[in-house]
Amino acid sequence: MILGVIADDFTGATDVASMLVRAGMRTVQVLGVPEGDLPEADAVVIALKTRTIAPADAVAQSLAALKALQAGGARQIYFKYCSTFDSTAEGNIGPVTDALMNALGTDFTIACPAFPENGRTVFRGHLFVGDQLLSDSGMRNHPLTPMTDANLVRVLQAQTAHKVGLLRYDHLGNAASAGERVAALRAEGVRIAVADAVNNSDLLTVGETCAELPLLTAGSGVALGLPPAYARRGWFTPSDSAAMLDSVSGPAAVLSGSCSEATNAQVAVWRATGRTALHIDPLALHQGTQTATGVLAQARAALAQGPVLVYATAAPESVKAVQAALGVLAAGELVEHALAHIAQGLVAAGVRRLVVAGGETSGAVVQALQVAQLRIGAPICPGVPWTQAALPGNGEPMLLALKSGNFGGPDFFAQALQQAGVAL
Numbered sequence: 001m002i003l004g005v006i007a008d009d010f011t012g013a014t015d016v017a018s019m020l021v022r023a024g025m026r027t028v029q030v031l032g033v034p035e036g037d038l039p040e041a042d043a044v045v046i047a048l049k050t051r052t053i054a055p056a057d058a059v060a061q062s063l064a065a066l067k068a069l070q071a072g073g074a075r076q077i078y079f080k081y082c083s084t085f086d087s088t089a090e091g092n093i094g095p096v097t098d099a100l101m102n103a104l105g106t107d108f109t110i111a112c113p114a115f116p117e118n119g120r121t122v123f124r125g126h127l128f129v130g131d132q133l134l135s136d137s138g139m140r141n142h143p144l145t146p147m148t149d150a151n152l153v154r155v156l157q158a159q160t161a162h163k164v165g166l167l168r169y170d171h172l173g174n175a176a177s178a179g180e181r182v183a184a185l186r187a188e189g190v191r192i193a194v195a196d197a198v199n200n201s202d203l204l205t206v207g208e209t210c211a212e213l214p215l216l217t218a219g220s221g222v223a224l225g226l227p228p229a230y231a232r233r234g235w236f237t238p239s240d241s242a243a244m245l246d247s248v249s250g251p252a253a254v255l256s257g258s259c260s261e262a263t264n265a266q267v268a269v270w271r272a273t274g275r276t277a278l279h280i281d282p283l284a285l286h287q288g289t290q291t292a293t294g295v296l297a298q299a300r301a302a303l304a305q306g307p308v309l310v311y312a313t314a315a316p317e318s319v320k321a322v323q324a325a326l327g328v329l330a331a332g333e334l335v336e337h338a339l340a341h342i343a344q345g346l347v348a349a350g351v352r353r354l355v356v357a358g359g360e361t362s363g364a365v366v367q368a369l370q371v372a373q374l375r376i377g378a379p380i381c382p383g384v385p386w387t388q389a390a391l392p393g394n395g396e397p398m399l400l401a402l403k404s405g406n407f408g409g410p411d412f413f414a415q416a417l418q419q420a421g422v423a424l
């Protein structure tokens with residue numbers, strides 16, 4: 001294994017796995033820290049659900065993942081977080097980075113969430129989402145990790161006691177000048193350098209400059225820049241490594257717990273077509289006037305007519321009202337449990353092609369389905385591939401598309417299902 005990736009959520013894990021596959025690395029994604037040996041591959045991605053949990057728990061799980069990757073022989077470790085730097089006031093990007101650096105005995109790493117193909121660029125340490133600063137984008141209203149500061153040096157500095165610096169774009173002209181700047185930053189005592197990157201060429205420079213660091217921390221964009229750097233060092237030969245997924249039939253469904261602007265638009269487009277769309281109302285769930293079992297029964301009944309969408313996706317005002325009534329974490333968990341329960345019931349009813357929107361939501365759903373490993377197939381859009389899992393028990397194949405809340409065009413759900421052979 002060349003690269004061992006620790007991803008802080010499940011959509012992020014398929015995102016980075018998809019990038020590595022695209023750059024020619026044989027990549028396997030495992031869900032949670034496995035008990036036994038890791039699979040044989042150029043890169044192994046361990047998907048955790050640590051983005052919004054207590055920092056101490058996130059650190060413990062990340063260190064367990066690190067141990068497994070080290071036992072599998074990983075030459076380099078990559079801590080994958082969101083391209084919008086999603087974190088709470090306490091972390092977990094800073095605490096997990098610090099813990100991994102200590103465990104690896106290293107005194108320098110970078111932090112680079114840039115993913116230019118999806119509009120995430122970092123310029124002078126500030127993160128942009130399209131033309132907007134992160135703090136002006138829809139991320140300011142995220143239910144669990146509202147991002148209200150685009151200055152990543154400042155955001156990260158608040159999460160670590162160590163010195164955070166900036167690897168600015170004007171040093172990214174080539175790997176030699178970037179390398180000199182890294183040496184200077186290290187001499188200044190900087191432990192974590194936020195790296196600018198506004199296009200894929202910057203990511204290639206970052207990849208070349210950082211290919212031999214024990215630890216990288218990034219969104220999925222840097223994963224594009226690393227494989228060419230590894231290949232130049234003779235560590236592997238890129239191959240067309242995208243898995244051919246099995247052709248899977250059976251009913252299809254979409255579960256959506258993301259409240260991002262992109263997902264709100266995708267739900268609106270689906271509803272406008274008149275296809276089945278069942279709404280989960282967290283307040284009604286809490287009061288008991290709606291139950292997950294009731295919604296599941298409706299969804300199962302509708303499957304014969306075609307794919308079903310079940311969504312809790314709501315606009316920011318509505319999310320805020322729910323959170324004011326129930327509490328932020330309790331509201332999130334209530335919805336996640338409901339969608340996970342519905343996923344289990346739908347799979348028991350024969351659903352074999354499932355799209356899930358939202359990182360936390362995907363984590364809850366995939367954990368409930370007790371899936372252990374994903375094969376990465378062709379991308380539906382940048383950052384979202386179809387994947388194949390074997391169901392526990394009988395090992396039957398099922399296709400899963402885990403969509404980051406922010407990714408995909410307005411017609412993503414139909415596009416994904418059609419790509420998996422679902423007639424609409």
Ligand SMILES: Nc1ncnc2c1ncn2[C@@H]1O[C@H](COP(=O)(O)OP(=O)(O)O)[C@@H](O)[C@H]1O
Nearest residue numbers: 143258312314322332335336358359360361405
């Ligand atoms: N209507 C709602 N009100 C409050 N919280 C909600 C609502 N719908 C979903 N949630 C919660 O919001 C969170 C969305 O996070 P996530 O699934 O990671 O989406 P994204 O990928 O957009 O970040 C989840 O914890 C989900 O349960």
Ligand SMILES: O=C(O)[C@@H](O)C(=O)COP(=O)(O)O
Nearest residue numbers: 011012015082083359404405
């Ligand atoms: O880097 C990204 O933007 C995604 O890979 C990601 O981490 C997804 O997180 P969610 O938006 O919470 O799904």
